[in-house]
Amino acid sequence: MEIKKPKGTNDILPEEVGKWHYLENLLREKSETYGYKEIRTPMFEHTELFVRGVGDTTDIVGKEMYTFMDKGDRSITLRPEGTASVCRAFLENKMYGDGSIKKLYYMGPMFRYERPQKGRYKQFNQYGVEFLGSKEPVTDADVIKFAVSLLDETGLKDLELHINSVGCPKCKPVYREALVEYFQDKKDQLCSSCLERLEKNPLRILDCKNESCKEASKDAPVMSDYLCEECDPHYKEVKEYLSASNVSFIENPRLVRGLDYYTNTAFEIIAKDFAAQGTVCGGGRYNGLVGSIGDRDVPGIGFAMGMERILLLMEEKNLSVDSERTLDYYIIGMGSEAEKLSFKLVNLLRENSYYAEIDYQSKSFKNRIKYADKLKAKYVIIIGENELEKNTVIIKDMEAGIQEEQDLTIFMNNLKGEQ
RNA sequence: GUGGGUGUGGCGAAGUGGUCAACGCACCGGAUUGUGACUCCGGCAUUCGUGGGUUCAAGUCCCAUCACUCACCCCA
Structure with missing residues (x-):
């Protein structure tokens, strides 16, 4: 039985690694210009971090974590998201x-499982x-604007x-x-999962896609009417900052992360117009997380x-960018003596920063x-018996x-x- | 966890019960025994995810199983 990759994992093959490099470079570069420094945290953490940080009522913690006991009987979890780890590292x-x-x-x-x-x-x-x-509204706007710029x-x-x-915590309850x-x-109009939500996290009923639930929540109260004397001006200011820098946004009272x-x-x-997983970026403020x-x-x-x-x-959208380095020299040496020379030559070329290849299959x-x-080599160097005798090489310009x-x-x- | 779709060579893809399982790409060999496009000729699946069943006969029908995929829940 052939061993296959675990479901839900991906091999990134040489043909597609170029676009990853492109995106990674873009993100790094923009991060630097916006003043962000990279931090690298472990790929696994103590389970407790996510339980406390992300919250045990969330689906992520409730059913999506890769959790296991290590040999020292510690509960370890493969990180399902980044924020908790970064906050932990910040504190630690x-x-x-x-x-x-x-x-x-x-x-x-x-x-995530x-x-x-x-x-x-x-x-x-x-x-x-x-x-x-910082809890200043300008921070919120700054972060949001950055996200928009990156995607732009x-x-x-x-x-x-x-x-x-x-x-x-004051006005949300x-x-x-x-x-x-x-x-x-309106309980009779709600789907079964929304009935559960009503107990655990009623806010999420608001973004249920079930028609009946949508209908039932049509006239539901909105958060913005309940924001306290601190949250209300904060939200208003964030919106002002965004408008000031021409960031267009849609106020969505049903947005519940x-x-x-x-x-x-x-x-x-x-x-x-993206299939089911249209959310490309998600975020928000978390004033209580670090404390928790x-x-x-x-x-x-x-x-x-x-x-x-x-x-x-x-x-x-046909926006992918692949940049593959083109082959400068391909060396063909016919016969074992010529192949030894080819090997020497290819290394000399490489030491001089040329992308060069020799034949590995003796065809x-x-x-x-x-x-x-097929490799789209710019030049082919040919070394056969004649050349060997005369101590020459043939350089062929393929184009x-x-x-x-x-x-x-x-x-x-x-x-x-x-050199 | 729940539901739908698919599974034929390296890849794409015909074929819906009855000769040797189309075709295209890729690959290999030759025409051109030291020269790459193109063209031409030839080669390339004892086998249709796996196991069982129905039938004189199954890639084609039935059952099971596995894999992949899409969607729901939720999220990036």
Whole structure:
């Protein structure tokens, strides 16, 4: 039985690694210009971190974590997202030490145990940023604007920015109560999972796609009417900042992010016409998160982007960029002596930064030159018995179709001379 | 966890009960025994995911199983 890759994982093959490099470079470069420094945290953490950070009522913690006991009987979890780890590292390394704000970014694989489908995998890659240490509205706008700029840079169009405020521990419960109250006499219209949500997380009823639930929640109270004296002006200011920098957004009172830690601003960037997984970027403010995993409360806001989803979208819009290095020299040596010389030559070329190849399969001459053509080599160097005797090589310009004989020593000296 | 779709050579893809399982790409060999496009000629699946069953006869029908895929839940 042939061994296959685990479901929901992907091999990134040489033909497609180019676009990954492109995206990674773009993200790194933009991060630097916006003042974010890279942070790399472990791919696994103590399970407790995610339980406390992400929240045990969330689906991520409830049913999607790759959790196992290690040999020391510790419960370990493959990271399902990046924010909790970054906050942990922030605290553990006392990065608050200089009293200033920290702008961090990360990139790498995340793991969630769920049924894979288009744009969703068990191992997937996220790029994300965390802006720690400020609760000023300008921070929210700054982070959101950055996310929008990044996606602009990829060339993707038809993206929508949705924003909402989910309030704080002071006003969120009041709103929650109001919602539960509202749905009391509409229970018969709700689907079975929404009935559960009514108990566990009534806010999520709002973005249920079931028609009947949509209908039932049509006149439901909205969070914005319940924002407290702190959250209300905060939300307004964030919107003002966004407008001031010409960021167009859609206020979506039904936007409820799935993770427990969000407070105030929540946002998503959605690809309208993308299959089921249209959310390319999701994020928001999490003023209580750092406090919940450490002994120090630090406000923060951040977002995460699904790199596979971005790449998938770019492909659909024919925006993918592959840059493959072209072969400079392909060396054909006929006969074992010529092959030894070819091996010496190819290394000399490589040492001089040329992309050069020799034939590894000892096939016929015709076969080799055909192969050189297939590899799109710019030049082919031919060494046969005649050349060996005369101490020369034939350099063939594949595009022009012309070739010339050159003295081997001169050719080699020229190469060395270029160093 | 729930539901739908698919499974034929390296890849794409015909074939819906009855001769040797089309075709295209790729690959290999030859025409051109040291020269790459193109063209021409030839080669390339004892076998149709796997196991069982129905039948005189199965890639084609039935059952089971596995794999892949899409969607729901939820999310990036």
